[in-house]
Amino acid sequence: MDSEYDLKTRVTGLESLQIPRAGADCLVVIHSPVQSELGRRHVLDRPVTTIGRGRDNDIVLPSDCVSRRHVRLEHRPEGLFLLDLESTNGTYVNDDTRAQGEHRLKRGDQLKVGDTIFKLLSGSDIESQYHEIIFRMTVTDGLTNLSNRKQLDTLLADEIPRARRHGRDLSLLMLDIDHFKSINDTHGHLTGDSVLRGLAAILQKRLRPNDKLGRYGGEEFCAILPETNLASAVRIAEELRALVAAHCFAADGRELRVTISIGAAELAEGALSEMLYKSADDKLYEAKRTGRNRVCY
Numbered sequence: 134m135d136s137e138y139d140l141k142t143r144v145t146g147l148e149s150l151q152i153p154r155a156g157a158d159c160l161v162v163i164h165s166p167v168q169s170e171l172g173r174r175h176v177l178d179r180p181v182t183t184i185g186r187g188r189d190n191d192i193v194l195p196s197d198c199v200s201r202r203h204v205r206l207e208h209r210p211e212g213l214f215l216l217d218l219e220s221t222n223g224t225y226v227n228d229d230t231r232a233q234g235e236h237r238l239k240r241g242d243q244l245k246v247g248d249t250i251f252k253l254l255s256g257s258d259i260e261s262q263y264h265e266i267i268f269r270m271t272v273t274d275g276l277t278n279l280s281n282r283k284q285l286d287t288l289l290a291d292e293i294p295r296a297r298r299h300g301r302d303l304s305l306l307m308l309d310i311d312h313f314k315s316i317n318d319t320h321g322h323l324t325g326d327s328v329l330r331g332l333a334a335i336l337q338k339r340l341r342p343n344d345k346l347g348r349y350g351g352e353e354f355c356a357i358l359p360e361t362n363l364a365s366a367v368r369i370a371e372e373l374r375a376l377v378a379a380h381c382f383a384a385d386g387r388e389l390r391v392t393i394s395i396g397a398a399e400l401a402e403g404a405l406s407e408m409l410y411k412s413a414d415d416k417l418y419e420a421k422r423t424g425r426n427r428v429c430y
């Protein structure tokens with residue numbers, strides 16, 4: 134049985150980008166007030182999928198015009214059925230038909246739930262794959278393949294209420310390559326790019342699957358560490374720092390040594406995403422000011 138955590142990460146993180154098995158039904162977001170949701174593909178790989186505003190739904194739409202439990206989709210031998218759960222604003226199929234009772238869906242149908250419109254597609258449809266590619270492009274950093282800044286914001290905005298709800302810790306690391314400009318200047322931008330890719334791979338390999346690593350910008354990375362207090366985050370940060378310092382990057386057939394500075398912060402009571410970013414960022418700059426290749430918290 135999946136934990137609530139696993140279920141949610143499946144639909145909020147890059148984990149949701151797994152290619153579904155051929156022929157699996159998918160709901161693809163084709164209209165949303167949240168731009169970064171466009172093209173997101175929800176694979177309907179369970180017997181029942183619920184959609185609603187409440188965090189306990191399989192697909193969570195945090196909008197006032199969506200009911201807490203809004204609609205339920207059910208796989209049966211005869212096909213996929215939709216059942217509106219007496220939502221206030223209703224569920225509409227193909228624009229104007231308000232779903233009454235059970236409604237059998239067919240591929241290509243559009244479902245309007247509040248201000249989000251989904252299209253039911255097969256995972257193997259060219260159209261579904263097209264949406265997926267566009268979605269990947271909007272949430273991924275092209276160089277490192279990690280989450281981009283926008284996606285990090287979305288992930289952190291999801292993790293903060295989850296941590297509060299379950300009374301769990303949450304920490305954030307901001308990581309920045311030391312003297313990266315001189316690596317570019319000495320070895321060229323292609324080597325700089327390869328260092329960024331190599332660094333991303335080292336960090337990703339050490340972190341746990343539930344941690345969320347992204348490229349915050351330029352040579353700065355960010356790791357969201359759910360269920361991690363500050364002491365553990367600092368231990369992890371120290372390990373990452375040491376791993377990078379010990380790694381031999383390659384430049385023009387020669388060895389290149391790279392170090393990183395890290396700022397660590399823990400979610401404080403009542404703090405918002407920006408405050409957590411700022412606390413970790415302040416500590417990162419303290420690490421830079423006090424000599425680099427170190428962790429500050």
Ligand SMILES: Nc1nc2c(ncn2[C@@H]2O[C@H](COP(=O)(O)OP(=O)(O)OP(=O)(O)O)[C@@H](O)[C@H]2O)c(=O)[nH]1
Nearest residue numbers: 309310311312313314315317322325326351352421
């Ligand atoms: N190769 C490459 N370089 C980048 C990329 N993004 C940002 N940079 C470079 O990263 C460098 C960052 O330089 P600075 O902000 O001066 O920082 P630094 O040299 O790392 O110095 P400290 O952070 O103070 O240790 C700039 O030269 C940017 O051009 C990228 O995608 N590829």
